Every structure is written in structure tokens, then in C-alpha cells.
């Protein structure tokens with residue numbers, strides 16, 4: 001459709017286009033409408049605290065005004081008091097120390113083994129044809145289902161719990177590492193070979209840094225999986241540990257302690273994720 | 289050190305890409321390899337540097353490389369192949385690190401190579417902060433840091449804009465005048481080949497065979513736009529290239 005030579009009458013202009021003004025020659029002139037921007041979400045500075053405060057307020061109001069039964073959900077101040085009691089009696093630290101120890105050990109063993117196996121799958125045909133099918137078959141098995149077996153093999157103590165966590169961390173880490181190695185730019189590998197760099201140096205200086213983004217995202221995912229398995233394992237048989245705390249509080253209908261324990265688990269997850277984000281920021285500075 | 293290829297041939301899954309290439313690259317000369325796209329130039333260069341096994345024929349080195357040479361056959365790649373997580377200096381140092389050099393010697397080589405290509409002020413910059421020309425100069429510095437006996441350059445300038453390309457060609461001419469490096473320079477640009485090659489090897493379309501070798505006697509640092517000797521060589525090469533292109537065109541039409 002041809003453009004009208006004179007500005008259209010008021011009220012008839014297309015809403016998408018600002019009204020045109022006449023140029024000396026009579027042809028309409030109008031600004032080019034802006035249609036770029038967007039699709040670039042940023043973290044707003046006060047977004048996270050505001051969200052938490054909002055949720056806290058909602059929780060407070062729901063318990064204060066009797067929207068939910070006090071049996072179902074304790075008041076925030078009760079949870080706070082339970083948390084303080086746990087902290088001052090030293091019980092919290094005993095639980096937390098037990099959990100962190102299991103998680104740390106299980107995660108380090110599982111992640112180290114997963115990274116090594118993932119690298120082997122990414123670098124050697126032998127490992128690719130043997131270990132990859134094994135990892136793929138293992139990945140979908142809910143590892144907590146193996147805990148009873150581990151207890152039979154390794155006893156009810158720490159080893160079976162750590163083994164469950166390590167096992168659960170292993171497959172996602174192996175798959176992340178293997179994907180990361182596969183994604184390393186082959187031209188860089190050829191370059192390194194063309195300079196006569198030994199295989200060891202190529203793996204350490206080209207493949208490892210190239211796979212680092214994938215390794216870090218694998219670490220993030222596997223740490224969350226580790227926390228889930230940790231809690232589950234502690235619920236099945238442990239005296240100390242946040243999972244044990246939550247379970248025994250539930251058995252006693254002590255919802256205030258229960259919620260305090262759940263919040264500690266959430267804080268644990270957040271801390272791990274913040275820690276990995278900080279490492280990412282340092283290690284992947286070159287990407288910025 | 290000279291590099292000698294004898295009867296090189298290659299095929300990918302039954303598709304012959306190179307046939308009977310024999311070529312000697314003498315110490316101190318730049319051999320420009322000119323040929324149409326897909327004629328096997330990159331394949332030939334990979335075979336010259338030992339990155340690909342030739343199906344037939346052999347590649348040999350004659351004489352010893354310079355004593356200071358850490359990597360006699362050294363590539364400069366079309367896509368620069370810089371490691372993005374290392375700085376300019378880190379990239380230049382990369383091929384030195386697995387050699388037994390003192391820290392002083394290593395630093396000296398890096399500084400000297402960067403100075404040669406005029407990048408001393410950018411030693412701490414990351415590749416993403418560099419222009420295309422600076423990236424390729426970094427890659428050239430990296431190549432010079434190992435003191436190659438023969439530089440193998442695969443269309444080193446074709447990812448760059450025309451102005452940057454001219455500047456880098458002048459850089460290469462200056463570097464050659466200073467160091468008399470030996471190089472095989474792959475290109476499909478006649479002007480580049482004529483500007484930089486002591487000899488221009490014209491390859492036919494696939495399967496790549498040597499159509500002609502054109503010698504250009506004019507010294508590199510005295511080659512000027514419009515000099516008659518250069519003009520004659522360019523004409524001769526253009527005729528060869530045009531013939532190839534026309535033949536390829538007819539092939540396309542008649543199947």
C-alpha cells in the first residue's frame with residue numbers, strides 16, 4: 001500500500017508508528033521506531049533479598065492470621081527460636097559437621113573419578129567403547145536405591161553413605177567431562193600437535209581448560225545431586241546429619257526444628273552454588 | 289634446511305585430491321602455492337608438516353635445521369588457532385613450555401617475537417580483545433618464537449579485511465628481509481602470491497597437480513605495484529588460473 005503524501009488525520013495513524021510531520025517537500029517524516037533490545041536478562045541488585053523478604057512476610061502473615069494451621073506450619077519466629085536453640089546447644093554444628101563431611105568426601109571422590117573417566121571417554125576409543133555404555137546405563141538408576149546394597153556390603157556406618165553420594169556424583173560428572181572434552185576445538189589440538197607438544201601437555205593445557213566450562217557446570221549439577229542423596233542417606237540410617245535432624249523432628253511433630261533443618265539444607269545448596277559461581281568467575285575470566 | 293616432497297598423492301574415500309606433487313622448498317625462499325578452492329592445498333600443506341599421512345610419495349628434510357630451532361616445521365593457520373584462555377604472551381609461550389629452556393631464555397624469545405610483530409604493548413591482552421590482524425600477528429609471533437626452519441602458512445590472511453591484509457603482507461616482507469625465513473605460503477589470491485613468492489606453484493583444479501612453477505626474480509623488498517617484471521609474472525599466472533577456472537566451469541555445466 002502506498003504511503004499517503006500528507007499526514008493522515010489525527011486518530012487515524014497506525015499505533016505502531018508515531019504521527020508523521022510534514023517536511024518542506026511535503027513528504028512525511030517520522031522517526032524510525034526502536035525495536036531492538038530485550039532478551040538480555042540481568043540480575044537486579046535487590047531482586048533476591050526482596051523475594052526472600054516477600055516470602056518471609058507471606059509466611060509470617062499466613063501463620064499470624066491463622067490462614068494455615070499452626071500444626072502444619074510453624075511461625076517464622078518459632079523456627080528462628082528452634083534454630084537458635086539448636087545452634088546454642090551445639091547440636092546444629094554436630095549435625096552440620098556430619099553432613100558436610102559426608103558430602104565433601106563423597107563429592108570429591110565421585111567428581112574426581114567422574115572427571116577422570118569422562119576424560120578417558122573423551123580421549124580414548126577403548127574407554128569410549130567400554131566405559132561410556134556403563135556410565136549411560138548407570139546414570140538413570142536412582143542411586144538411593146543402591147544404599148541398602150551398600151549397607152549390606154559396607155555396613156551401616158559412614159562408608160555406605162559416602163559411597164552412595166560418590167556414586168551419584170560420578171555419572172553426571174563423567175558425562176559433563178566427556179561432553180566438555182568432545183567440545184574442545186580440534187583446531188587447537190592440531191595446532192598443539194603442530195608445535196610438537198607432548199600428549200600430556202596437550203591434555204593439560206588445551207583439553208582441560210577447554211573443557212573447564214563443562215566441568216564447572218557438571219560440578220554445579222552434581223553438587224545438588226549430592227545434597228539430595230546426602231539427605232536421603234541420612235534419613236535411612238544416621239544419628240547425626242541434617243537429614244537425620246529433619247527426620248527425627250518430623251517423627252516428633254517438631255515442625256519448627258524440621259523447617260529449620262530444611263532451611264539449613266537450602267542454605268547449603270545456595271552456598272555451594274555461590275562458591276562455584278565465584279570459581280567460574282575467576283577461572284573463566286577469559287570468556288567474559 | 290630444505291623440504292623435499294616427492295610424488296605426493298592423496299585421496300579421501302576414493303576421491304583423489306592430489307596427484308604426483310614433487311616440490312623442493314629451498315632454505316630462505318618463499319614458495320607460494322596457488323590453486324582453486326578444493327584443489328588440495330591444505331591437504332598438501334598438512335602432509336608437508338606431518339599432520340597428515342600421504343597415500344603415496346614422501347616428504348623429507350635435507351640438512352639440519354638451525355641450532356636454535358625448537359620446531360622445524362611450524363604452521364600459521366587461517367583461523368589463527370589462538371588459545372582463548374591465554375594472553376598474547378601466554379599464547380606465544382605455549383610452544384616453548386615443553387622445551388628445556390631457562391625462564392630467561394623463554395621470556396627473551398617471547399619478548400623478541402612480540403617485538404618483531406609490533407605487539408609488545410599487547411602482551412597481556414586476551415585474544416577476544418584483539419582485532420583480526422593482531423590475532424594473526426600473535427600467531428606469527430608464536431611461530432617465530434620456536435625459530436622454525438620452514439613456515440607452513442595456510443591462507444594466513446584470508447580471514448582479514450583488505451587493508452589489514454596489505455599491512456600484514458608488508459610485515460611479512462619486512463620479516464623476511466630481516467630473518468630470511470623459509471616458507472610455503474598457501475593462497476588463492478594471485479596478488480598475494482606475486483607479492484610474497486619467490487616461486488609461485490600453480491596447482492590445477494582437483495585432483496591437484498602442478499600446472500606450472502613461475503619464478504619471480506625481483507627481490508621481495510623491491511617489488512612495487514606496476515613494475516614490469518612483476519606485471520609479466522602476474523599476467524602469466526592469471527592466464528594459468530583463468531584457464532583452470534574456465535575448465536572447471538565447463539565441467540560444472542557438462543557434468
Ligand SMILES: Nc1ncnc2c1ncn2[C@@H]1O[C@H](COP(=O)(O)OP(=O)(O)OP(=O)(O)O)[C@@H](O)[C@H]1O
Nearest residue numbers: 300305323324325326327328329330331332476494
Ligand atoms: N578430512 C577430509 N575428509 C574427506 N574429504 C576431505 C577432507 N579434507 C579435505 N577433503 C576434501 O579434499 C579436497 C581438498 O581439500 P583441501 O582442504 O586440501 O582443499 P584446499 O585447496 O585447501 O581448498 P580451500 O581453498 O577451500 O581451502 C576437497 O574437495 C575437500 O572436500
Ligand SMILES: [Mg+2]
Nearest residue numbers: 329330331442
Ligand atoms: Mg584450504
